[in-house]
Amino acid sequence: MMTGTFRVRRSRGALSGALLVLLGIWGALIPFAGPYFHYAYQPDRAWASTSGRIWLEVLPGAVTLAGGLVVLASRFRPVALLGAWLAALAGAWFAVGDVVGGHFAGIPGPGTPAGGTTRVVLEQLGFFTGLGVVIVFLAAVALGRFSVVSAKDAVALGEAPDLEPEAVGAGAGSTVAASSGAAGTGAGVSQSRRRPAIVTPVRVFRGRQRAVAQPGDD
Numbered sequence: 080m081m082t083g084t085f086r087v088r089r090s091r092g093a094l095s096g097a098l099l100v101l102l103g104i105w106g107a108l109i110p111f112a113g114p115y116f117h118y119a120y121q122p123d124r125a126w127a128s129t130s131g132r133i134w135l136e137v138l139p140g141a142v143t144l145a146g147g148l149v150v151l152a153s154r155f156r157p158v159a160l161l162g163a164w165l166a167a168l169a170g171a172w173f174a175v176g177d178v179v180g181g182h183f184a185g186i187p188g189p190g191t192p193a194g195g196t197t198r199v200v201l202e203q204l205g206f207f208t209g210l211g212v213v214i215v216f217l218a219a220v221a222l223g224r225f226s227v228v229s230a231k232d233a234v235a236l237g238e239a240p241d242l243e244p245e246a247v248g249a250g251a252g253s254t255v256a257a258s259s260g261a262a263g264t265g266a267g268v269s270q271s272r273r274r275p276a277i278v279t280p281v282r283v284f285r286g287r288q289r290a291v292a293q294p295g296d297d
Contacts, residue, residue, distance in 0.1 A: 096151025099147025104140070114127075118194075130187050131190065139169040139172040139173050143165075
């Protein structure tokens, strides 16, 4: 990889970074603001803080927010990749943190969903499982975009990417051959291509004209 390709255009991760920022804010604030809309886990009181909410919702939400900001603002490829990895880990923690933390780290659970059957499903998806899956997906998209050096990045940085011979156009190939002085053949071919075609007119009705002109000559 060329040294200059460590730098990328800021617009490369703009959409993924912005969405990760919004999802991080949602994940960190929904347990406290959700009770206003009857969308909450027990205890369903606004701004009620518990250790389970801190570890399982506020912490991964803050990490997702930080990773999204890095993806959104960074122009240095390794730093942007680090931000995307942080967001992916935070999304995975949203999805499985309750199970893993409760069994291996003794982290208390977030409580129980408040509401009927449909609301319980929506709360589980919006607070943990669905939110984590979407965050991991967006982080994976950002990882894919930042892992590939595109031709636009190389052109924007003033560096020519490594291209296969088949990818080089005929005009560019003739220019390079002429400038490098590799062979007179290449120059001759390019010059011959530039010469205008010479068209010689052919008199199609020449014989007919002679046939018409003979009676007048007598």
